Amino acid sequence: MLGPTTTYDEILSCARSLLIEGGYNGFSYADIAKVVGIRNASIHHHFPSKSDLVRTLVARYREEAEAGIAALERQVADPADQLRAYIGYWEACIADASAPFCVCALLASQIPVLPEEVALEVRAHFRALSAWLTSVLERGARQGGLHLTDTAKAEAEAFMASVHGAMLSARAYGDPRMFGVITRPLLERLTARG
Incomplete structure (x- = not known):
């Protein structure tokens, strides 16, 4: 059972929303303070720097994803x-705008300007997701339900890039349906009988 939301959690939740809307440099502690209804000093009490805040946010995001x-x-x-369930999760999140973009995919596009401790968390997310997708694809190929045209690792990287690219296209077109337009053929190819 979840306990009451703390100021710490409210700060992280607000930062996550602002990050998805405008990227790493698209928000400040003043923006968070205004939304949460606290002073900047209160945010600094929990997160001495913006890199601490975003590193914590990404670490929590990774825990949620895992x-x-x-x-x-x-x-x-x-x-x-x-x-299918993985893609379905993102399709639903994009459609109802509850989580219209993967935090780590968004931050990956900004790695050149991110503090190193944030970039390390983002890279760790990609490695973990790739490892899981690789294991799913290997298992599916072994069992005969998935048909790979390359190594499971290469297919996993292509799958991950396609899902993240589909998020980007849905955002660029302002049309959540674009996500499915891009990801459906990907699943159809992997599950097609050879």
Whole structure:
């Protein structure tokens, strides 16, 4: 059961929304203070610097993603269905605007301007997601439900890039349906009978 939201959690939640809207340099502590209704000093008490705040935000995001993947692994046995569920999760988040963009994908596009400790967290997310996708694709190919045209690792990287690119296209076109337009053929190719 979740306890009451703390100021710490409110700051992270607000920062996450602002980050998705405008990127790393698109918000300040003053913006957060205004939304949360606290003073800048209160934010500095919890997060001495913006890099501390965003590093913590990305670390929490990674924990949430890992917990979501673990739940998916427990609830869905078939590798093809796991890929469908993963894409379905993002399709729903983009459609209802609850999480219209992967925080780490957004930050990856800004790595040249990110503090190193934030960039390290972002890279760790990509490595973990790639490792999971690789394992799903390997399992699916072994079981015969997924048909790979390259190594599982290369397919995982292409799958991840396609999903993140589909998020970008949906945002660029202002049309959440673009995500499915791009990801559906990807799943169809992987699950097609050879």
